[in-house]
Amino acid sequence: MYGYAMDKEDLQARLARIAGQVRGLQRMVDEDKYCIDILTQLNASTAALKAVGVGLLDAHVRHCVRQSIERGEGDAEIEELVATVARFVGR
Amino acid sequence: MYGYAMDKEDLQARLARIAGQVRGLQRMVDEDKYCIDILTQLNASTAALKAVGVGLLDAHVRHCVRQSIERGEGDAEIEELVATVARFVGR
Amino acid sequence: MYGYAMDKEDLQARLARIAGQVRGLQRMVDEDKYCIDILTQLNASTAALKAVGVGLLDAHVRHCVRQSIERGEGDAEIEELVATVARFVGR
Amino acid sequence: MYGYAMDKEDLQARLARIAGQVRGLQRMVDEDKYCIDILTQLNASTAALKAVGVGLLDAHVRHCVRQSIERGEGDAEIEELVATVARFVGR
Secondary structure (H helix, E strand, O other), rough: OOOOOOOOHHHHHHHHHHHHHHHHHHHHHHOOHHHHHHHHHHHHHHHHHHHHHHHHHHHHHHHHHHHHHOOOOOOHHHHHHHHHHHHHHOO | OOOOOOOOHHHHHHHHHHHHHHHHHHHHOOOOOOOOHHHHHHHHHHHHHHHHHHHHHHHHHHHHHHHHHHOOOOOOHHHHHHHHHHHHHHO | OOOOOOOOHHHHHHHHHHHHHHHHHHHHOOOOOHHHHHHHHOOOOOHHHHHHHHHHHHHHHHHHHHHHHHHHOOOHHHHHHHHHHHHHHHO | OOOOOOOOOHHHHHHHHHHHHHHHHHHHHHHOOOOOHHHHHHHHHHHHHHHHHHHHHHHHHHHHHHHHHHHOOOHHHHHHHHHHHHHHHHO
């Protein structure tokens, strides 16, 4: 597997780690930790979620989009893919 | 309270909801749901985390940064604030 | 053409508008306009650039990536595409 | 000056460079350059705009927001600041 590829096990491990980070955020707010420290942890969670998103996108293009193009279709899948990237990018 | 202000209870409620969203993501990956649907849910979690971040930033400026400026200080707090926003913005 | 598709003329028109926005930013800084107003204009330029990016991505997937998959290739193009989206998303 | 601070001259120099990058984008589209190369250049322009935004935000907090707090005011400025950061962050 190259850089962005993630298998199901990898995705699950990353999501479990993100779930732990969110519990950490809940604990930090509960204990009135310093805002900037909470924000640093929050940024880490957002970055980790984005990385999972890129991994999902990668799997989606390599399987679903590729297969529908190979079947001579793909227009709807490409349109859906681009719309998803647009929302992901924050347009 | 105005638009972006969040008290501790509000922050906790939002983080609890985000924890639930992440559990939802774990379930969706486990059940091999359609990538695009998982990505939509993931985008919602990222947006919810960002909203909490803005709420924390708001509390931080209204309390910590304001108080240190009122004490005739504030340089270090402003520098730290801007550095945090810079990382948050993804620079 | 659907939502995100842009032809060359459309891309050029959007880039010309962005060039005008950047000149507007230069003028605003020159005239010491209120920071928040400059930031609002700057946000508009960033959003416009992102929209062009999505349009380019759309064209790229519909032509280059599709064609290479149709030729029975596509691995390198998909990897490059995902890496580009990853940088675009700010991971 | 520390990390994110920019004086007017620095802001102008950065905006002039961004204007040049946008002209470069126009030329690349005109010459039908490879989409991914245009996207790489576009990403550089977006990052450069964001950096200018952080510099403007820095100047704004160090001057306008600080001064209004020192005058015993600041509520409206803090609310405006947070709303601007929220839009900047893409919430």
